[in-house]
Amino acid sequence: MTEPHPPVLAVSTVIFALRPDAESGFMTLWLPLVRRTREPHLNLWALPGGWLPADEELAAAAARTLRETTGLTPKYLEQLYTFGDLGRSPGNRVVSVVYWALVQSGEADAAAVDDNVQWFPADRLPDLAFDHNHIVEYALWRLRTKVEYSRIAHAFLGETFTLAQLRDVHEAVLRRALDPANFRRMIESSGTVVDTGLRLAGVPHRPPRLYRYNDSQTLAEQGPLGPLVG
Amino acid sequence: MTEPHPPVLAVSTVIFALRPDAESGFMTLWLPLVRRTREPHLNLWALPGGWLPADEELAAAAARTLRETTGLTPKYLEQLYTFGDLGRSPGNRVVSVVYWALVQSGEADAAAVDDNVQWFPADRLPDLAFDHNHIVEYALWRLRTKVEYSRIAHAFLGETFTLAQLRDVHEAVLRRALDPANFRRMIESSGTVVDTGLRLAGVPHRPPRLYRYNDSQTLAEQGPLGPLVG
Numbered sequence: 001m002t003e004p005h006p007p008v009l010a011v012s013t014v015i016f017a018l019r020p021d022a023e024s025g026f027m028t029l030w031l032p033l034v035r036r037t038r039e040p041h042l043n044l045w046a047l048p049g050g051w052l053p054a055d056e057e058l059a060a061a062a063a064r065t066l067r068e069t070t071g072l073t074p075k076y077l078e079q080l081y082t083f084g085d086l087g088r089s090p091g092n093r094v095v096s097v098v099y100w101a102l103v104q105s106g107e108a109d110a111a112a113v114d115d116n117v118q119w120f121p122a123d124r125l126p127d128l129a130f131d132h133n134h135i136v137e138y139a140l141w142r143l144r145t146k147v148e149y150s151r152i153a154h155a156f157l158g159e160t161f162t163l164a165q166l167r168d169v170h171e172a173v174l175r176r177a178l179d180p181a182n183f184r185r186m187i188e189s190s191g192t193v194v195d196t197g198l199r200l201a202g203v204p205h206r207p208p209r210l211y212r213y214n215d216s217q218t219l220a221e222q223g224p225l226g227p228l229v230g
Numbered sequence: 231m232t233e234p235h236p237p238v239l240a241v242s243t244v245i246f247a248l249r250p251d252a253e254s255g256f257m258t259l260w261l262p263l264v265r266r267t268r269e270p271h272l273n274l275w276a277l278p279g280g281w282l283p284a285d286e287e288l289a290a291a292a293a294r295t296l297r298e299t300t301g302l303t304p305k306y307l308e309q310l311y312t313f314g315d316l317g318r319s320p321g322n323r324v325v326s327v328v329y330w331a332l333v334q335s336g337e338a339d340a341a342a343v344d345d346n347v348q349w350f351p352a353d354r355l356p357d358l359a360f361d362h363n364h365i366v367e368y369a370l371w372r373l374r375t376k377v378e379y380s381r382i383a384h385a386f387l388g389e390t391f392t393l394a395q396l397r398d399v400h401e402a403v404l405r406r407a408l409d410p411a412n413f414r415r416m417i418e419s420s421g422t423v424v425d426t427g428l429r430l431a432g433v434p435h436r437p438p439r440l441y442r443y444n445d446s447q448t449l450a451e452q453g454p455l456g457p458l459v460g
Binding site: 005006007008009052054055056057058079081082084085086093095097 | 282
């Protein structure tokens, strides 16, 4: 018996942006995928990523491979999960540390798009390389769970936003309509947003109020590791 | 210049149990540590763990190394985080996938204890090997965050429990006293526990009610990966 090769480390990224669905017009989650130009899984779509060099931090390698393939440079990447099941990659045992980020639509538009990089609606993906469908499913589940108790929805929004914009994000992530009055009560009682005293410009009658993050809650949520800058 | 060695994969586990503090008598969090019998960090205490073999699943390797060093066999291990900072280990670049579990005090008592395996109070640790103090700090932070919105506290308890026992767990994790009446209202309105209709045996006057998990909420919390059995 020959000794099996030692496990190899890779990094991948799941980047979600909100964009209108082409058919329904409703906001929905999209993510960028990269076409594989080599075996295994030649020509299949895959998450952006690559091998981990011995001298590069995990989050930095995730950020670099994302930038090199898609041109995307999110402000920060958070570690999502490490996938290492036997048989998830033909040949070598590969353990992938997966990072994720939510980007605003402006950032998403800055991404390179060509024959080998395209955005796909998260709930209508083709068969992806390796276990990448499973990874996206896991990321969607985490996002849906997290949106219920954290301020994660704000990552899709600008510095200030209306409650209707915030509700759009929640509806896209949860894939269901939310009652506007109940949503307003839920958000106002959560203390996660603060009324800026300003109102949306360019709306003549009863322009909606603009809100911003409640900064005092930020540190507790990021935890002792702080933001994982790539 | 020589090519640096490729990164090497390891697994470690953080196992928390609730035990009374020797000084205060209050319930507090403890974890088992293993004394290192080789360099680097010879004789320092470290989290149970070891290298990842090419042909073993991540959670299985974590469970095996935990069992081999401490005799502990928790029902399931959950992935906590992957630590891979440059310089966290002298020599090789080591990336550690860390698993964690909460065990009931009965399980904890079954652990081997000798000169090289001991339980330590989580908030009064000595200087540990590698970045293991940092890993424990991160695990404590996750536990404190999670206890606020999930049923994680139940992992420390038996099949049925009183609200006072559940409050003990919350107080140990959060390290602060909680008002009994407020705690009861919070738990009852959360829908996470169900009144069994039974009462604690052996208490003559007004024995407290026994509660159990609300099983209908279990699946949603475990997510699409299911319980990660070691």
